[in-house]
Amino acid sequence: MSGAAIAGRTIAREPIREDFKEILRLVKPGSRVLDIGCGEGALLELLQNENAVHGRGLEISAEGVSACLARGLAVVQGDADRDLDYFPALAFDYVILSQTLQAVLRPRHVLGELLRIADQAVVSLPNFGHWRLRLELLTKGRMPVTGVLPEPWWATPNIHLCTVRDFTAICDDLGLKIDACAALAAGKPARPMDPAREIENWRAEAALFLLSRRG
Amino acid sequence: MDSGETGRADQGGGGVMVFPADKPLQLDSGGRIDGLEVAYKTYGTLNADRSNAILICHALSLDQYAASSHPVTGRRAWWRTMVGPGLPMDPERHFIICSNVVGGCMGTTGPSSINPATGAAWGLAFPVITIADMVRAQAMLVETLGIERLFAVVGGSMGGMQVLQWAADYPQRLFAAVCIAAAARHSAQNIAFHEVGRQAIMADPDWRGGDYAAVGVRPEKGLAVARMAAHITYLSEPALHRKFGRELQSDGLSWGFDADFQVESYLRHQGASFVDRFDANSYLYITRAMDYFDLAAGRGGVLADVFRPARDVRFCVFSFTSDWLYPTVESRSIVRALNAAGARASFVEIDSDKGHDAFLLDEPVLLSALGGFMASAAQAAGLADQAAP
Numbered sequence: 369m370s371g372a373a374i375a376g377r378t379i380a381r382e383p384i385r386e387d388f389k390e391i392l393r394l395v396k397p398g399s400r401v402l403d404i405g406c407g408e409g410a411l412l413e414l415l416q417n418e419n420a421v422h423g424r425g426l427e428i429s430a431e432g433v434s435a436c437l438a439r440g441l442a443v444v445q446g447d448a449d450r451d452l453d454y455f456p457a458l459a460f461d462y463v464i465l466s467q468t469l470q471a472v473l474r475p476r477h478v479l480g481e482l483l484r485i486a487d488q489a490v491v492s493l494p495n496f497g498h499w500r501l502r503l504e505l506l507t508k509g510r511m512p513v514t515g516v517l518p519e520p521w522w523a524t525p526n527i528h529l530c531t532v533r534d535f536t537a538i539c540d541d542l543g544l545k546i547d548a549c550a551a552l553a554a555g556k557p558a559r560p561m562d563p564a565r566e567i568e569n570w571r572a573e574a575a576l577f578l579l580s581r582r583g
Numbered sequence: 584m585d586s587g588e589t590g591r592a593d594q595g596g597g598g599v600m601v602f603p604a605d606k607p608l609q610l611d612s613g614g615r616i617d618g619l620e621v622a623y624k625t626y627g628t629l630n631a632d633r634s635n636a637i638l639i640c641h642a643l644s645l646d647q648y649a650a651s652s653h654p655v656t657g658r659r660a661w662w663r664t665m666v667g668p669g670l671p672m673d674p675e676r677h678f679i680i681c682s683n684v685v686g687g688c689m690g691t692t693g694p695s696s697i698n699p700a701t702g703a704a705w706g707l708a709f710p711v712i713t714i715a716d717m718v719r720a721q722a723m724l725v726e727t728l729g730i731e732r733l734f735a736v737v738g739g740s741m742g743g744m745q746v747l748q749w750a751a752d753y754p755q756r757l758f759a760a761v762c763i764a765a766a767a768r769h770s771a772q773n774i775a776f777h778e779v780g781r782q783a784i785m786a787d788p789d790w791r792g793g794d795y796a797a798v799g800v801r802p803e804k805g806l807a808v809a810r811m812a813a814h815i816t817y818l819s820e821p822a823l824h825r826k827f828g829r830e831l832q833s834d835g836l837s838w839g840f841d842a843d844f845q846v847e848s849y850l851r852h853q854g855a856s857f858v859d860r861f862d863a864n865s866y867l868y869i870t871r872a873m874d875y876f877d878l879a880a881g882r883g884g885v886l887a888d889v890f891r892p893a894r895d896v897r898f899c900v901f902s903f904t905s906d907w908l909y910p911t912v913e914s915r916s917i918v919r920a921l922n923a924a925g926a927r928a929s930f931v932e933i934d935s936d937k938g939h940d941a942f943l944l945d946e947p948v949l950l951s952a953l954g955g956f957m958a959s960a961a962q963a964a965g966l967a968d969q970a971a972p
Contacts, residue, residue, distance in 0.1 A: 424927070430948065433931045437952040440959025442897070444918055444930040454919035 384414065387576060390550050390558035391464060391490055392418055394578050399461035402426065402486065404448045405468035409436035416441070424460075426451060449473045452481040460486040467574070469493050470526040480542055483581050489544075492552065492576040497531030497569040515554055516573050532569040539579060548578040594651040595674070597624035599690055600724050608685065608692075608720050614710040618699060621724045622690025623682035626650045626666065627674030629730070635966055636730045637672055638721060638757075639681040640738030640745035643869055644810070644861060646689040649681040650674070655860045664945050671954045672737065676966070682724055684717040684745075686869050688862035691720070695796065695862045705864075707793035712868055714741070714876045718748040722756065732756050734964055735957065739763035739942035740909065741869070744876050747917065751878055754893035759960040761953065763901040764942045766913035767886055767920070768877035773908065776816050777870040780809030784863045793864055806863040807854030814853045819905035819938035879920075886920035894926040897963070899956040901942070901949060902932045908939040929956060 384392075388411050395401060397419040403412045406425030409432075415421045425443035427433050436443035444451070448465070449472050463486035465478070470493050472478050482489040494516045504512035511521040519525070530538075539546060550558040551572035558576060561568045568575075600621045602608070607615040624647040629636060639649045639662065650666040652659055666672040672679055683691035686709070694709035701708075725733060736749045736757045743765025750760050766773070784790055787805025795801055815823075827846040842848040879886040898921050902914035911932045921928035933948050935941040942949070961967045 430931055430934055433929070434948050434952040434955075437899070437929055437931065437959075438955030440955060440962065442927045442929050444922065444928055445932055446915075446918075446930070451919070451922075455922050456925065459922075459925055 385410075386555065386557055387466065387492055387552050387574070388414055390552070390576055391415070391466070394490055394548060395419055395421060395462050395464075397421070400424075400459070402455070402460045402463045404452070404463060404465045404482075405471075406436060406441075406443060407432050409439050409441045409443065411464070411466060412436070412441050412443075413439055421462075447472075448478050452478065452485060455481075455485040457484055458487060462486055462488050462490060464490045466490070466492050467494070470528050470530065472528065475528045475530075476538065476542070479538065479544070483542075483544060483579060487580065488547065489579045490576065491579060492574060493535065494526070494529065494574045495532050495569065495572045496529040497533060498573050499570045500573075502570075514573075532563050532572055532575050533566075535575070535577070536563050539577075543582045544579045545582045546577055547580050550576045552576055595624045595626040595679075597647070597680075598622075600727055602723060602727075606723070608716065608723065610710055610716050611713040612711050616685070616692055616710065618692075619685070619720060619723070620690070620692050620696070621682050621685075621720055622687075623647050623680055623724060624649065624651060625681075626679040627677050629678040629728075633730050634732070634734060634964065635676065636678045636680060636725070636728075636733050637735045637737060638725060638733050638749075639666070639672070639679060640717075640721070640736065640742035640749075641681060641684065642738070642740035642742050643873065644813075644857065644866075645742075646687065647681045647683045648689075650679065653860065656856070661943060664943070664950065665953070671950065671957045676961070677734065680725065680728070682721055684741075684869065685720045686712045686717070686865055686872060688865040689860075693862070694793070694864035694868055704794075704796035706796065707864070709864070709868065711871055711875075713872050714744050714748050715752060717872065718745050718752060721745070721749075722753055725756070732758060734966065735759040735761060735960065737761040737763075738765070740765055740939065741873055743909075744873065744878075747878055748876075750893040750896050750898070751882075751889045754896060757896055758964050759897040759899070759957070760893075761899045761901075761956070762914075762917065763949075764903055764906050764909050764914075764939055765917075766909045767879065767917050769874050770913075774874045776812065776908075777874055779812050781867050781870060783808035783812065784867060787863075790863060793867075795863070801858065802863045803855075803858040806858050806861065806866060807851075809854075809863075809866060810857040810861075811850040811854040814850060816908045817938055817940040819907065819936055821905065821936040822938050825936075886916065887923035890921050890924035890926055894924050896926060897956075897960050898926055898928040899953065900928065900930040901952070902930075903935045903937070903939070903941040903946075904932060905936045906939040906941065 401421045402424045404426045406427045412423045416423050428447045433443050433445045463482045469475050501512040549563045551561045552574040602619040604617050607617045608619045609615050649662040650660045683689040686693045694705045698705040736746050738746045743762040746760050746762045784805035787802035789800045790802035830845045900914050902911040918930040
């Protein structure tokens with residue numbers, strides 16, 4: 369199928385992003401999914417079409433929400449920092465936070481909320497421990513600007529950057545279990561990785577985690 | 584029994600549904616209305632399995648003429664931006680019903696109707712009604728039209744309150760609900776503005792304790808002032824400024840109390856034209872119904888509990904950035920309650936500087952978002968595959 373006919377028009381299908389492919393692989397068909405920061409709904413639509421999930425979205429911009437509604441998705445305008453509190457416990461099987469955690473005001477709070485409202489959470493984030501970033505900071509002494517982090521420091525929405533090691537530490541701290549982990553790189557297939565290995569904190573441009581509550 | 588009035592195709596069908604005395608409208612106040620009459624308009628055709636019906640709930644000062652010109656004023660349909668061929672509510676695909684609310688003055692039983700006990704207009708002997716009473720009357724109409732479940736219930740402002748009430752009272756009888764620029768309860772500020780309007784009406788000597796019909800007069804000045812005050816709340820400061828600024832009617836100041844400013848002249852016109860099509864007592868009763876509206880009251884005060892039985896309904900909630908009458912925070916609390924109840928809710932705050940009235944105006948984002956919502960709901964309800972009736 370090259371496109372989905374919704375609202376009387378055909379929405380051209382963009383090539384599927386590699387991180388989306390990994391998420392499609394992790395999310396069980398038919399499950400209840402909340403996509404936080406769902407943008408214009410590309411991932412949600414994919415999950416609905418490919419995995420027949422019951423999808424919901426949370427998106428901060430009115431433009432994004434309107435685009436989602438036009439695609440036939442159920443999306444609420446709101447923000448991860450404030451609106452997760454209003455979802456009941458275990459309302460979803462999965463909650464997805466794709467490249468968004470580093471942009472929220474209270475990442476620790478949000479992370480805790482994810483696994484209150486869902487059984488499992490899929491979280492992807494840029495890895496500030498990647499060797500290129502380290503090298504750039506070391507040699508130039510300036511905030512790195514790369515493909516994964518394209519904006520200069522004063523324009524970036526990424527206000528809470530962390531490394532893979534930082535992230536595994538906070539998961540430990542919050543009692544969250546890492547059920548699966550993959551390294552992401554633009555245009556390349558996701559590569560399974562062991563986040564505890566120090567080398568991965570140098571190698572991964574971005575990482576994707578499947579989390580659950582411990583015990 | 585249907586009086587069977589059928590207008591020209593573009594003017595829709597409908598008529599007045601008269602309910603027999605053994606089917607009274609039970610009221611929240613404990614009273615009832617015998618021989619209820621509900622005036623309604625329809626557009627489009629009900630399909631074979633009666634699954635394509637949309638009920639439009641109208642706002643305080645509007646009526647059943649959502650998609651056809653007004654018989655009194657001759658003005659164009661009030662929701663022409665939303666109802667029509669190719670629009671989110673499309674008579675070519677949907678069977679659209681819009682009825683005048685109980686307490687209204689465009690044909691449905693209200694305080695200006697004749698009280699069978701006295702042979703004169705009800706006046707203040709008419710029972711106080713609520714939003715739930717309005718919805719109960721609509722449910723009676725819909726049932727009598729042979730529709731078990733509505734595809735959608737849609738409304739803005741007071742119409743949005745009715746939509747929420749529908750979901751709360753008849754969750755099995757609607758598939759989708761669209762609530763635009765509304766609230767789950769009236770705020771102190773909402774009540775305060777309404778009280779100004781009611782006091783203006785009751786201060787008019789022609790109001791005569793509500794019995795003005797008996798002497799053949801109408802409290803036109805009071806009702807006009809009520810409308811003027813209310814009209815300000817429907818607009819935003821930027822919208823008023825853009826439209827009028829401090830522009831004068833003529834070259835200079837009058838050094839008196841004529842309508843020097845264009846905004847004064849505009850408001851006077853709004854007030855004066857309103858009295859031609861609206862009844863003062865209806866205004867009292869309907870504003871009271873809105874003030875009494877508090878959906879969670881009497882249900883433990885928890886809005887999420889109200890919506891829990893409606894979690895299979897697809898909700899879409901809209902607010903406007905410049906609406907200070909029913910601001911976004913009100914819609915957001917509805918959405919949070921829907922989420923807490925596990926309902927399938929969508930919500931957008933639309934960027935508009937046109938104030939509360941934006942829901943009646945040409946707002947492209949509202950149009951496309953609602954269009955998308957209705958189309959996907961139609962698909963989920965199995966309507967999309969059906970040919971137009």
